[in-house]
Amino acid sequence: MRVTCIVGARPNFMKVAPILAAMRAYPALVARLVHTGQHYDERMSTLFFRELGLPQPDAYLGVGSGSHAVQTARVMELFDAELDQHPADVVLVVGDVNSTIACALVAAKRNILVAHVEAGLRSRDRRMPEEINRILTDQISDYLFTSERSALENLTAEGIDAARVRFVGNVMIDTLVTHRAAAGTRTVVGDLGYQSKQYALITLHRPSNVDTPEAAANTVAAIEAVAARLPVIIPLHPRTSGKLQQFDLLGRVTALPGARVVEPQGYLDFLCLMDNAALVFTDSGGIQEETTALGVPCLTFRDSTERPITVTEGTNVLLGTEAAAVPAAVDAALKGRTGARIPEYWDGKASERIVSILVAGAS
Structure with missing residues (x-):
């Protein structure tokens, strides 16, 4: 064959x-x-x-x-x-x-x-x-x-x-299971000046969140709301970086106290950052799955998800796209979620x- x-x-x-x-x-x-x-x-x-x-x-x-x-x-x-x-x-x-x-x-x-x-x-x-x-x-x-x-x-x-x-x-979880131990040996968290479970990991790139001045400004406000609660690490997606520069918003993100804006990371370093995060704030589909497998709280900055099992069984909360909802959601996520489990298979x-x-x- x-x-x-x-x-x-x-x-x-x-x-x-x-x-x-x-x-x-x-x-x-x-x-x-x-x-x-x-x-x-x-x-x-x-x-x-x-x-x-x-x-x-x-x-x-x-x-x-x-x-x-x-x-x-x-x-x-x-x-x-x-x-x-x-x-x-x-x-x-x-x-x-x-x-x-x-x-x-x-x-x-x-x-x-x-x-x-x-x-x-x-x-x-x-x-x-x-x-x-x-x-x-x-x-x-x-x-x-x-x-x-x-x-x-x-x-x-x-x-x-x-x-x-x-x-x-889920084949994504096959890869995570295979490489989690190797990711655990990476030093990226300390290299960036953070400690395990003392920061939020942020990754946002969807067109609906960054492709217009209004959406991008709302996304920056959401990032600022997370950063007001705890330090943040932001591996900045190229399209997000480009749009924030275009709309003259990038400076607001890079100037945030306690924030580190870094280049996109390799698989092992990103897995290490995710596994050690207190919470993840994202609009990525795959990250919703990976955080569920890792047991890390996830806030998804979208109005819908194609991965509902991460919400019904996992650690994911579908937040919507209103920056005003972020502070309360972060506070709730940091308290932990009872009953979350790794889905079947x-x-x-x-x-x-x-x-x-x-x-x-x-x-």
Whole structure:
């Protein structure tokens, strides 16, 4: 069986790494890694690949940035040519970035089986480009691998045959389980001048929070509200940095007492910062999952989440996007949350389940 695995952006790296590792147990399974280059920072990509034990990509498409339409079309064009040279029996895509839907479309039109990891997640907010990517990818996938049981309800409601759906657990947590001990040896917390559980970790980048002057000003006010309660570490996403500079707001963040604004971190250092935080303030989907697995309180600065299990069972609180709600939410989070638990099958073995299902389907 020839399986081509797609990565396009850094969150994909953490999802594909354990799947490729699990595939090594099956000599008859030939894996190929294609990096579309949708998001590419040479230093960060090299660091992530090394820390996660990812092999160098067999193909790098070099798509780069662009509008959603341009980027998706470019991925489709280049991946179609890639499959001409290197045919596949299965194309495995993860998450919800433009590369996910683009490569799934190319494969489906070639009658190649499509496997979608993290299928069935829904925010119910179609203003998010990722929501469109999720819905359409699921419609054309042959294997739909879900990370939480509620995903099956979403897929069934959209007319997808339950026979195509497999509940396997969360591959992001596979990576976390594998690397948590190594992350625990990192010195980044002390190097930044902090102590464990004495700071908040902040990461915000969604267009709805930073792409207009009004949204960016509201986000800065929210950051200021967190920083008024405890010291903060802010690994600043490039799009956030650019927008705050554009709107003349960056100085308000860098001038905050007790705040450290740093560059985006490698996987192990960021995991260390997250594991040692008193709370995390974010708009990231993956971080909602990771904080739940770590038992770290998380405040999500969004109106919706495609990962509801992090709220119903985990440590996540869906805060909305009003800065005025932040102070009370931070105070409540610091008191701790009773009853939070690690969800079913978030046990570090999701990738093994995925690969065994693919191999069984080929036999």
